[in-house]
Amino acid sequence: MKNMNNYDYLLSDLTKLNGVGKKTMEILKKKKVNNIFDLLWRLPKSYTDRSLTSNICDLQIDKVQTIKIIPTKYLFPRVRNLPNRVNCEDETGKIDCIFFNSYEGYVKKILPLKEQVIISGKISSYKGKYQITNPTYVSKDSSIIETVHNKYSLTEGITEKIYNKIISQILKNLPKLTEWHDQRILKKFDNESWNNSIVKLHDTKNINNYKSGFYKRLAYDEILASFLVNSEIRKKIKKIKKVSKIFDQKSYYEIINKLNFKLTNDQKTSLTDINKDLVSKSKMFRLLQGDVGSGKTIVSLISALNVITSGFQVALLAPTEILARQHYNLAKKLFAKNISIELLSSKNENIEIKRIIKELKDNKIQMVFGTHAIFQKKIIFANLGYIIIDEQHKFGVRQRKLLSDKGGDNCDVLLMSATPIPRTLTMSVYGDMDVSIIKEKPNNRKEVKTYSKLENKIDDVIKFVKKEIIDGNQIFWVCPLIEESKKLDHQSSVNKYKFLDKLFPNKVALLHGKIKNDEKELILNKFLNKEYSILVSTTIIEVGIDFPNANVIIIENANKFGLSQLHQLRGRVGRGTKQASCILMFKSNLTVNAKKRINILKNSNDGFMISEEDMKLRGFGDLLGFKQSGVKNFRLADPIQNEDLFVLAEKEIRIIEQQNIDINKYKSLLKLYDQADIINDIV
Numbered sequence: 001m002k003n004m005n006n007y008d009y010l011l012s013d014l015t016k017l018n019g020v021g022k023k024t025m026e027i028l029k030k031k032k033v034n035n036i037f038d039l040l041w042r043l044p045k046s047y048t049d050r051s052l053t054s055n056i057c058d059l060q061i062d063k064v065q066t067i068k069i070i071p072t073k074y075l076f077p078r079v080r081n082l083p084n085r086v087n088c089e090d091e092t093g094k095i096d097c098i099f100f101n102s103y104e105g106y107v108k109k110i111l112p113l114k115e116q117v118i119i120s121g122k123i124s125s126y127k128g129k130y131q132i133t134n135p136t137y138v139s140k141d142s143s144i145i146e147t148v149h150n151k152y153s154l155t156e157g158i159t160e161k162i163y164n165k166i167i168s169q170i171l172k173n174l175p176k177l178t179e180w181h182d183q184r185i186l187k188k189f190d191n192e193s194w195n196n197s198i199v200k201l202h203d204t205k206n207i208n209n210y211k212s213g214f215y216k217r218l219a220y221d222e223i224l225a226s227f228l229v230n231s232e233i234r235k236k237i238k239k240i241k242k243v244s245k246i247f248d249q250k251s252y253y254e255i256i257n258k259l260n261f262k263l264t265n266d267q268k269t270s271l272t273d274i275n276k277d278l279v280s281k282s283k284m285f286r287l288l289q290g291d292v293g294s295g296k297t298i299v300s301l302i303s304a305l306n307v308i309t310s311g312f313q314v315a316l317l318a319p320t321e322i323l324a325r326q327h328y329n330l331a332k333k334l335f336a337k338n339i340s341i342e343l344l345s346s347k348n349e350n351i352e353i354k355r356i357i358k359e360l361k362d363n364k365i366q367m368v369f370g371t372h373a374i375f376q377k378k379i380i381f382a383n384l385g386y387i388i389i390d391e392q393h394k395f396g397v398r399q400r401k402l403l404s405d406k407g408g409d410n411c412d413v414l415l416m417s418a419t420p421i422p423r424t425l426t427m428s429v430y431g432d433m434d435v436s437i438i439k440e441k442p443n444n445r446k447e448v449k450t451y452s453k454l455e456n457k458i459d460d461v462i463k464f465v466k467k468e469i470i471d472g473n474q475i476f477w478v479c480p481l482i483e484e485s486k487k488l489d490h491q492s493s494v495n496k497y498k499f500l501d502k503l504f505p506n507k508v509a510l511l512h513g514k515i516k517n518d519e520k521e522l523i524l525n526k527f528l529n530k531e532y533s534i535l536v537s538t539t540i541i542e543v544g545i546d547f548p549n550a551n552v553i554i555i556e557n558a559n560k561f562g563l564s565q566l567h568q569l570r571g572r573v574g575r576g577t578k579q580a581s582c583i584l585m586f587k588s589n590l591t592v593n594a595k596k597r598i599n600i601l602k603n604s605n606d607g608f609m610i611s612e613e614d615m616k617l618r619g620f621g622d623l624l625g626f627k628q629s630g631v632k633n634f635r636l637a638d639p640i641q642n643e644d645l646f647v648l649a650e651k652e653i654r655i656i657e658q659q660n661i662d663i664n665k666y667k668s669l670l671k672l673y674d675q676a677d678i679i680n681d682i683v
């Protein structure tokens with residue numbers, strides 16, 4: 001294999017390797033190994049030491065051993081299904097090699113009579129004689145066998161032998177990459193170069209050696225690469241020049257005066273951040289992060305007003321139609337009558353949709369609400385100046401960038417998310433954006449009281465519910481989430497509905513995944529108008545919907561949910577001024593871990609803190625469905641174990657940004673690690 005002396009070799013196709021054909025390549029591709037670099041992260045799990053040879057007389061039964069033998073006689077049976085046998089010996093004793101399912105020609109070839117051959121495998125004994133069945137290694141070349149053999153968690157179709165051959169070949173041919181870190185950083189990792197680190201990573205002596213310099217260096221590389229990509233996107237978007245919006249004090253105060261509450265300080269600060277961006281000459285790409293119920297919607301609507309009075313159009317995109325309508329209704333209430341706003345809904349008559357499309361094109365509509373349908377090709381804005389996106393934490397970096405491009409240069413972008421993420425992850429998840437955070441809850445809020453109850457105590461719960469209904473309160477009843485089966489989800493909610501409907505006739509409504517959108521909205525509206533007291537549902541109520549009168553949420557089989565998800569669900573209640581409660585129900589006694597989780601929820605209402613704890617308990621991979629979000633999982637770096645490296649990388653990014661350090665310095669790092677390939681647009 002020719003050494004290409006740069007990252008190209010590592011990014012090349014696996015068939016560049018000796019011994020890897022189309023078949024092996026296909027097998028590995030299925031395991032998401034697309035190039036040589038990807039293979040570097042499949043690490044040995046253990047090893048077998050075959051370096052010591054023994055004499056036959058010293059062999060130990062049931063152990064893997066290596067011996068030098070001379071074949072003396074072939075015994076090929078004439079009966080089918082019996083194995084081929086070869087008598088072998090050394091100066092000290094005799095041993096038989098047994099081969100099942102083998103051709104005579106093959107056996108003769110690997111064990112030629114009267115020639116010394118090295119074999120390695122597990123030794124057994126049969127009728128008082130040593131034997132070795134299908135030896136793992138047979139070769140005349142001792143250097144191939146007498147060494148340490150790494151064991152990998154093997155992929156079907158690829159043997160240990162092939163694996164070791166591939167990996168040692170790669171390690172031998174590693175290109176010398178120019179160091180991208182400064183001495184100051186390298187010092188922290190025992191000055192380990194990338195090459196050395198990779199070699200050490202595959203050395204079985206180092207299995208699980210997470211604390212050493214080489215391991216940390218590689219973990220840090222990974223973190224820095226992810227941060228750098230985001231930082232570059234952010235810089236790139238910031239460079240986009242736009243026509244700035246004008247801040248209109250009059251309409252600002254008009255809308256503020258219409259509110260029946262005072263904005264919290266965090267809401268005001270966020271608004272200031274956003275307004276500053278809107279009136280600046282560069283494009284805004286900002287995230288408004290705030291716990292459930294922190295009041296993000298109103299912030300976004302107030303900021304939209306500036307854009308409208310500046311003569312631009314605004315689009316607000318929500319994940320569901322129900323939510324889009326809720327925001328639309330709020331805007332209808334708050335905005336002056338002369339501002340033309342519309343809801344683009346799948347329920348609109350065709351002729352209505354045509355009208356909206358035409359008026360958007362003719363600049364007659366100033367703000368439109370809807371789901372992602374807003375971005376259909378046929379919808380053309382005359383002068384789109386602002387996109388607001390609600391509750392889309394599942395958008396990955398790449399999708400966000402596409403979105404930002406879509407609106408055009410003059411279009412500012414605000415994303416809103418109620419999903420707090422652990423601080424160490426902010427840069428990997430949202431590093432491409434500027435971030436405003438609302439930490440404070442509106443101060444009329446009382447903390448939701450959280451209880452846990454065993455399911456067989458349901459009578460207590462019913463008693464409690466009765467009392468709440470008499471007090472005029474409304475209840476969400478969330479049914480068990482059975483991931484294995486949508487059908488069962490549905491069934492359990494139907495059963496619960498029947499059960500409750502008997503106890504509280506005409507007071508219970510049911511929502512589940514099979515109910516059509518139209519009907520869903522109807523039910524939700526009735527619930528909002530207090531026509532029902534209890535809403536039984538699966539988790540549909542999770543995102544965004546605002547029901548100030550709902551005071552109690554009961555979550556069955558609560559151990560099926562992650563902490564952050566429970567916190568989100570709990571956030572559906574406690575939006576009014578009354579004391580709200582959340583009852584978490586469990587089928588059986590809680591495990592120690594489950595108890596810990598419940599205590600975290602009982603003791604805290606702080607979504608950020610809860611997400612940190614959630615991550616510690618569940619690990620990064622499972623958190624928030626990051627896998628779907630496009631944020632790739634790290635290969636080595638662990639946000640919990642390597643928190644220090646995340647902090648270090650964040651500091652480094654600030655230095656790189658402040659000193660305007662040329663990104664080309666990190667070119668190899670980015671080319672190798674940014675498999676999402678975003679950086680190709682940039683470097």
Ligand code: ADP
Pocket residue numbers: 261262263264267290291292293294295296297298418442443444544545546548575
């Ligand atoms: P989220 O941040 O979860 O999207 P919403 O914007 O839906 O929260 O707001 C939740 C509720 O809080 C709404 O009923 C809203 O009118 C109300 N609200 C927003 N800001 C304040 C405030 N400063 N004081 C009191 N209530 C507020």
Ligand code: MG
Pocket residue numbers: 296297390391544
């Ligand atoms: Mg919201």
